[in-house]
Amino acid sequence: NQDEKKLQEYMDELEFLAFTAGATVEKRFTQKLTQPDSKTFVGTGKAQEIKDYVTENGINTIIFDDELSPSQLKNLEKEIEVKILDRTNLILDIFAQRAQTSYARTQVELAQYQYLLPRLSKMWSHLDKQKGGIGMRGPGETEIETDRRIIRDRISLLKDKLKVIDKQMATQRNNRGKMVRVALVGYTNVGKSTLMNAISKSDVFAENKLFATLDTTVRKVVIGNLPFLLTDTVGFIRKLPTQLVESFKSTLDEVREADLLIHVVDISHEGFEDQVHSVNQTLEEIGANEKPMIMIFNKIDDFSYEKKAEDDLSPETNKNISLEEWKKTWMAKSKYPTVFISALTKENFPEMKKMIYDEVQKIHISRFPYND
Ligand code: GDP
Structure with missing residues (x-):
């Protein structure tokens, strides 16, 4: 059950x-x-x-x-x-x-x-x-x-240290000027780093373990003739410790200050809908739930019907039907542009890039209404 x-x-x-x-x-x-x-x-x-x-x-x-x-x-x-x-x-x-x-x-x-x-x-x-x-x-x-007091002192020292770095990072973010900022968000291990590498041709560490990425990476990406900044952020997880949410302020600021969020979902994961829910919850907690968003369902190459339903129909015939069904369901219920891809095989990349291009362009136009 x-x-x-x-x-x-x-x-x-x-x-x-x-x-x-x-x-x-x-x-x-x-x-x-x-x-x-x-x-x-x-x-x-x-x-x-x-x-x-x-x-x-x-x-x-x-x-x-x-x-x-x-x-x-x-x-x-x-x-x-x-x-x-x-x-x-x-x-x-x-x-x-x-x-x-x-x-x-x-x-x-x-x-x-x-x-x-x-x-x-x-x-x-x-x-x-x-x-x-x-x-x-x-x-x-x-x-x-050791004495609690030593730890308390250490805590306030670390907080001070972080405040200084937070300020530096805020300045850095400001210095990036008016370029459109796009942040990859999603549950841990869904393929954000892999996608980041594929889109920006960079070499960010990707691994089949949880939390391979703790530090944010920012890359300048150009799709069509449109330049924008793409950020890879720390993955979310169910019941993320509150201590961590607080201390990863700058990392989360990248999300908070982004113009567009790309929510990456691992559709090959049995509990992907739960994960989507967790991510949306965290976004709400940090006040980033009202931003424009694109939903990218990743790992369609690894999708198998058996994982998704206990049905004794032949898995081969159902494999595609079921992915199609998921597509239909999500296209209908998602209020955001939605695309199904594989970061590994690059299936549907043109469609995805077009989608990102369109969304970035919308923001770009609203920002520079009189330019080209
Ligand atoms: P992140 O934690 O969200 O940054 O996820 P990673 O990019 O580190 O990827 C987690 C794991 O999923 C790695 O083992 C990747 O090779 C794998 N992965 C990423 N994208 C795909 C995909 O499209 N298909 C398959 N089969 N595996 C993928």
């Missing part, structure tokens, strides 16, 4: 996040509760079941899909005696691994400290910190016992 399917999808994503962070997942546990147990998040019986499994199989980390309260974290760790991470922690850890520039590193460090502060005395107090590993990178490692 629907709930079960969603649950599997969420767990798949969590497993993918864990994989991205460098962990191998051995087993999944799920539990249906009307609300999480206030003390241990899962019920007592479930906690015991997890403990037994963990002990028998020499498991060293447990990852939860939700953010646990500091006390839930502490209680569970006392009970089960292995390292426990939650979704926020895991995402922060991935960001820490991926941060390339000093700006991104500063942003991640700030988010990590903000996450750490309320949990300071409670996390891993009885665990062997020498072992390191996921969730132990960055501030978790050495400063855990």
Whole structure:
């Protein structure tokens, strides 16, 4: 049924996040509760079941899909005696691994400290910190016992540092003049970097992992005779930690200040509609939901009918029909220009480029009404 399917999808994503962070997942546990147990998040019986499994199989980390309260974290760790991470922690850890520039590193460090502060005395107090590993990178490692005040000082220092960089970046954005600015947005791993490379013939890092891109890349692109600036932005994800949303202000400013958004969707992903919803929600949160937009459904080369419906009709005959159906559905319900492409095989690129050209031109004309 629907709930079960969603649950599997969420767990798949969590497993993918864990994989991205460098962990191998051995087993999944799920539990249906009307609300999480206030003390241990899962019920007592479930906690015991997890403990037994963990002990028998020499498991060293447990990852939860939700953010646990500091006390839930502490209680569970006392009970089960292995390292426990939650979704926020895991995402922060991935960001820490991926941060390339000093700006991104500063942003991640700030988010990590903000996450750490309320949990300071409670996390891993009885665990062997020498072992390191996921969730132990960055501030978790050495400063855990140090005074909260040191961390608070560090937080304000990092905030100051970011303010300076934010200002520089705002100036840089201003200096780009009146050129039309287009930002690629979308869920993580949908193919934004690949598309950026294909459109701008640049060489941005693309990888089948989550959050390959933390820093924004800006490229000047010319389609037809129209020049514009194209920005690749950090991917969105369901339940993006609030600490990160805040500290990635400049990155999100690129989206906020763009004239046109290109929303890239991975149609080969089973949960793509959910992802579209998440992205729209984040756009709303940052106040960028009223902008002109183009919807680009990517990875049509990897679309397969089996992923989309449990139907026992022959998959071969349905493959195309179904993609056609998705097209019809989305063309009808999307209030934006919509196109289906493959960034990999470049299928439908001319159509996509025409669409981008038309939208950029509209903005261009409204900006320079008396020119050519
Ligand atoms: P980003 O996180 O949105 O920037 O996504 P990336 O550009 O890093 O791509 C994520 C993964 O999807 C990479 O393994 C790409 O090779 C793959 N990918 C991107 N576009 C396509 C496509 O059109 N078809 C297929 N099959 N894979 C794609």
